[in-house]
Amino acid sequence: DAKTTQPTSMDCAEGRAANLPCNHSTISGNEYVYWYRQIHSQGPQYIIHGLKNNETNEMASLIITEDRKSSTLILPHATLRDTAVYYCIVKQGAQKLVFGQGTRLTINP
């Protein structure tokens, strides 16, 4: 599975959009981009995934560049409850998730 690079930490003001970048320059054509988050003392939570088209659901939007070498997770109106570690994962198929260090996102009041 391709490796990903994310910033270690980010801050965002409550009510603003949080944009979390992820680089995955070695992604192969059949690998998907997944985002999970982990709120303190909880298990990881699925957010969204995509292959090459931009995706949106009730939690977030996922923007994937045309060359698929990077992506951005967008939380449109961040709340304090969005404070968590966000993991960007690329993988093929329905097998194991390979987590990196993730981005620690802090939403400030």
Next chain:
Amino acid sequence: GAGVSQSPRYKVAKRGQDVALRCDPISGHVSLFWYQQALGQGPEFLTYFQNEAQLDKSGLPSDRFFAERPEGSVSTLKIQRTQQEDSAVYLCASSRFTDPETQYFGPGTRLLVL
């Protein structure tokens, strides 16, 4: 419906003791995964079941770790002769056959080996 549940939520063991950690996946979920998460790190894969078949156990760190899912639902992760480096949060996740990409995680079992 109910999510993935794990028990116990916290376990303190003396070095050398055996422990058993239980995972109840979401009803009807075919796939079940175990992960280990050390303090300050991301979760790391341990093993994967599809129904009762253990299809991948490449992440188990040693032969002291053993997992089973005999009837294709509840799973148990057993650690024999625990050591201090086994201290971690053990996470269980399940996914359904029609949506295998989405894994649903339980709250984890926090194991502390003294």
